[in-house]
Amino acid sequence: MEKIAILRMEGTNCEYESYLAFKRLDAQPEYVHLKELERKKKNLEEYDCVFIPGGFSAGDYVRGGAIFAARLKASIFKDLKKFVENGYPVVGICNGFQVLIELGMLPALYGISEQPEACLTTNDSNRFECRQTLIRHERSVCKLTKNIKVGKICSIPVAHAEGKLVFKDEEYAEEVNEKQVVFRYVDIEGKEAGYPWNPNGSYKNIAGICNNEGNVLGMMPHPERAFHKWQNGDGKEIFEGILNYIRSIC
Amino acid sequence: MNKLFVKDGYIYRIDLLNASDDELLNISKSMGLALNLEEMKRIREYFKKLGRLPSDLELEALAQSWSEHCCYKSSKYFLKQYIYNIAKEKIIAREDAGVMEFDDKHYYVVALESHNHPSAIEPYGGAATGIGGILRDVLCMGAQPIALIDPLFFGELNVRYESLPKGIKHPRYLFKRVVEGIRDYGNRVGIPTVAGQVYFHNSYIGNCLVNVGCVGIVKKDKLVHSRVKKPGDILVYAGGKTGRDGIHGVTFASEELKEESEEKSITAVQLGDPITKEPLIHACLECNEKGLIEGMKDMGGGGLSCVCSEIAYEAGYGTEVYLEKVPLREEDMKPWEIWVSESQERMLLVVKEENLKEVLKIFEEWDVEAVPIGKVIEEPIIRIYYKNQIVGELDLRFQVGALEYRREWIKPKGREREDIDFEMPDLQSTLLKILSSYNVCSREWVIRQYDFEVRGSTVIKPLQGNIEMQSHSDAVVIKPLEDSFKGLAITTDINPYYTSLNPYHGTCSAIDEACRNLAAVGARISSFADCLNFGNPEKPERMGEFVYCLKALHDMASVLDVPFVSGNVSFYNESTIGSVAPTPTIMAIGIVKDVRKCATIDFKKEENPIYLIGETKKEMGGSEYYKLLGINAGRVPRSDAKVLKNSMEKVVRAIEDGIIASCHDISNGGLAVTLAEMVIAGKGAEICLYSIPNLRTDFKLFSESNTRWVVEVNKEKEEEFRKLFEDIPTYKIGIVKGKGLVIYDGDEMKKYVDLDKKELYESWNNRLWKEMG
Secondary structure, three states, rough: OOEEEEEEOEEEEEEEEEEEEEHHHEEEEEEEEEHHOOOOOOOOHHHOOEEEOOOOOOHHOOOOOOOHHHHHHHHHHHHHHHHHHHOOOOOEEEEEHHHHHHHHOOOOOOOOOOOOOOEEEEEEOOOOOOEEEEEEEEEOOOOEEEEEOOOOOEEEOOOOOOOOEEEEEEHHHHHHHOOOOOEEEEOOOOOOOOOOOOOOOOOHHHHEEEEOOOOOOOOOOOOOOOOOOOHOOOHHHHHHHHHHHHHHHO | HHHHHHEEOOEEOHHHHHHHHHHHHHHHHHHOOOHHHHHHHHHHHHHHHHHOOEEEEHHHHHHHHHHHHOOOOOHHHHHHHOOOOOOOOHHHEOOOOEEEEEEEEEEEEEEEEEEEHHHHHHHHHHHHHHHHHHHHHHHHHOOOOEEEEEEEEEEEOOHHHHHOOOOOHHHHHHHHHHHHHHHHHHHOOOOEEEEEEEEHHHHHHHOOEEEEEEEEEEHHOOOOOOOOOOOOEEEEEEOEEEEEOOOHHHOOOOOOOOOOOOHHHHHOOOOOOOHHHOOOHHHHHHHOOOOOOEEEOOOOOOHHHHHHHHOOOOOOOOOEEEEOOOOOOOOOOOOOHHHOOOOOOOOOEOOHHHHHHHHHHHHHHHOOOOEEEEEEEEEEEEEEEEEOOEEEEEEEEHHOOOOOOOOOOOOOOOOOOOOOOOOOOOOOHHHHHHHOOOOEEEEEEHOOOOOOOOOEEEEEEEEEEEOOOOEEEEOOOEEEOOOOOOOEEEEEEEHHHHHOOHHHHHHHHHHHHHHHHHHOOOOOOEEEEEEOOOOOOHHHHHHHHHHHHHHHHHHHHHOOOOOOOEEEEEEEOOEOOOEOEEEEEEEEEEEEEEEOOEEEEEOOOOOOOEEEEOOOOOOOOOOOHHHOOOOOOOOOOOOOOOHHHHHHHHHHHHHHHOEEEEEOOOOOOOOHHHHHHHHHHOOOOEHHHOOOOOHHHHHHHOOOOOOOOEEEEEEHHHHHHHHHHHOOOEEHHHHHHHOEEEEEOOOOOEEEEEEEHHHHHHHHHHHHHHHHO
């Protein structure tokens, strides 16, 4: 069974539904508190996937994900790096996406970067936005979403104040845009449109990206909140994709 | 005065025994006790018998326990008389929160209370700590919080600055900051804020109301009570440190707001910290899951003083507390300050001695401070030590059990006036104006700032329809358990325009609306919670309003056979410009058999017939229509609980049986607004009002009569629908068609309304966005 580390610290708050999503697909999720890793009570090597759920880690009073990332960097960064370089999947949703960006693990156009090369900044509306979005699955190097057809439009909600993806420069942005964009916000006809379809003003309507190797995925929408059909969502497929990938490498 | 204060070690003793009446009152005032002369005399008698002088800490402790906020001295008598006995056998517990059965293995837990005074003074912090407090009320029953609810009441947003009395903040500022407070706390703590209401009425200009509710779920065998079990058990303090914030919160809440309230009472507002709260919730629930907790209570109003007293009194025991063990934020705090501070994010756990070590270890793992601070003793007294000095010792029967008033009241003045004749205005422009009025327009500006989906169990969301244009749902539905499709539906209601005209019938209408909101999603009413916000109870007319509201709650709920499982009374909601409208906020909780069958409001399928359920009468008092026309006449809608009970059951059954494709209740703004909202969220409708008898077209459209719904019936099930509703008046009023709302009436089928969905949406949606930005 695939062992999933659901990483958390104070202020992480989507761990419960993320845990359930993996559980429903017969994987073996486990809550792992940052402190347990810092104190070496648990070790990343024991897991097949690291999943960083949404929330307001440490309150996010500085910048989304900044403190969580700083603490990871100060403690188990080497292990996490090795984990990624060995091809294991790392997924960040919402606050988890912010953490991965802060860590330089995304977009990681030329591999994990020392400094963040992108930023998830304040929404154009300057407000927290909780709303349903439609995201189109794009052709990319992502290995975790192979089960989802390219072009498919998935219905998955967002809830964040800092989700506008911007990059360090235009050239860099274009390169990421070309091959590492996994999901884009679209309207009901599948076309790229402005607000409210794109809830945050993200560059080229980007909702989710992967790293250059395709095994790290970050996205703002919350698939764990749209797992079931009666939730009117397509989140289940995202989790299935992650598990498919694990099976293919293990 | 000072000669009456005598230093004794770490405390002062106050010479009540030799104080004159004036001096007694002065002591109460200068210490901020908010106790009246009679109460001060009573305290003097008590200490005379003991033959000693009270300490500052003891007087403070009594002031906390005897505050209106803590002991309900003005309301208890009436609450017992009117509502405590309704459907009592269905209530599992009524403590810090109410407990009801959810299914064979689970209870659901409900709490609803006010956080009005702090929010009027410091809206951001006040609203945030309101959320914090209500979460702890649910948590201390051992329950996992699953939903937050926030009914809010402000003055109208366009009130002129110059017209505001001194010391009063503009409603726009209050509204904005309250919503931000709820957002920043609720979103961070990871519990979805799913429901509530925002009401604008100018009686709230001087004293806005912030009510907060929470619902939780707990396994039956894990329910914890807010009382100790047996002597020898240890009291464990857990959570944030104690500081000087929130001193005198409850005594300040038991007085009217004055011009200087902000300067004087800002220290009475607590500071919230969701990032301490979040692990505190985890740690408490983990201890509970492992069966390590004997009793638990949250430190809210009155702080340690009230908690350590009440938790023992409820079981007939007492407690001993060692104050120097309490973790402090500021080292030089005096014993009495530690004792009554209302610092947030603190819980008191009662733990068996043999479990203490394990409990402390769990808290340590969550990085949450937890220390033993005292123990349960046999005698019903509370004894407080500070560094080996006894700084207070009170008989709990005197402190907690003593006070109850039978306040004078008079029948509230009827403010309804006889209806008048007038010419019918243009209905299309009237509809658009009503759609954009403060109390009808879209609440999207508020709702989207709240995370209403965290925990992934919000099935029926507060906004519905397609992504581009969404409209309000009647109630939200949460699916609390992973392995069951059973759901909990939640709604809150009160219309202060009705209650200010007629407290009794206005309150009946609130119950009616709450019930029909639940029915509209397919939920059966299970319990009510009531947050009763009124003016100064020492004024007989205010007290009369309170009593008449209670009578209404009694009359409705007895017929429905539904208990009030939680609630609070908030008096003194008065400022220099008068009292708030009687505001008995009703929260209703319903149970859904299968969340997959819930109905939503959006019109779904072309050609499906549309029916109006229930009788439309000319009940225009307090209506949006009359408000718009500036007419102050008419009577407020009446409600018949028997008809309501029967109608609700039929609506729910029709939803369960898949007869109804969409459903929406009729409330503010009447039938026209209901139809507009259903069109905004879904497909268009062509309506003919001809079948509704004996009313002028405008009254058909804008009457706010109770116990009515609009339903879209699945075409192939129309016969079934008719049969089911045989004994209830229903009217076929049109079909689902097109992309807008078209309304005809009269023998000649005159077209009164022809509006595109987008026009409807813009009128309805833009108001708050424009004014709040």
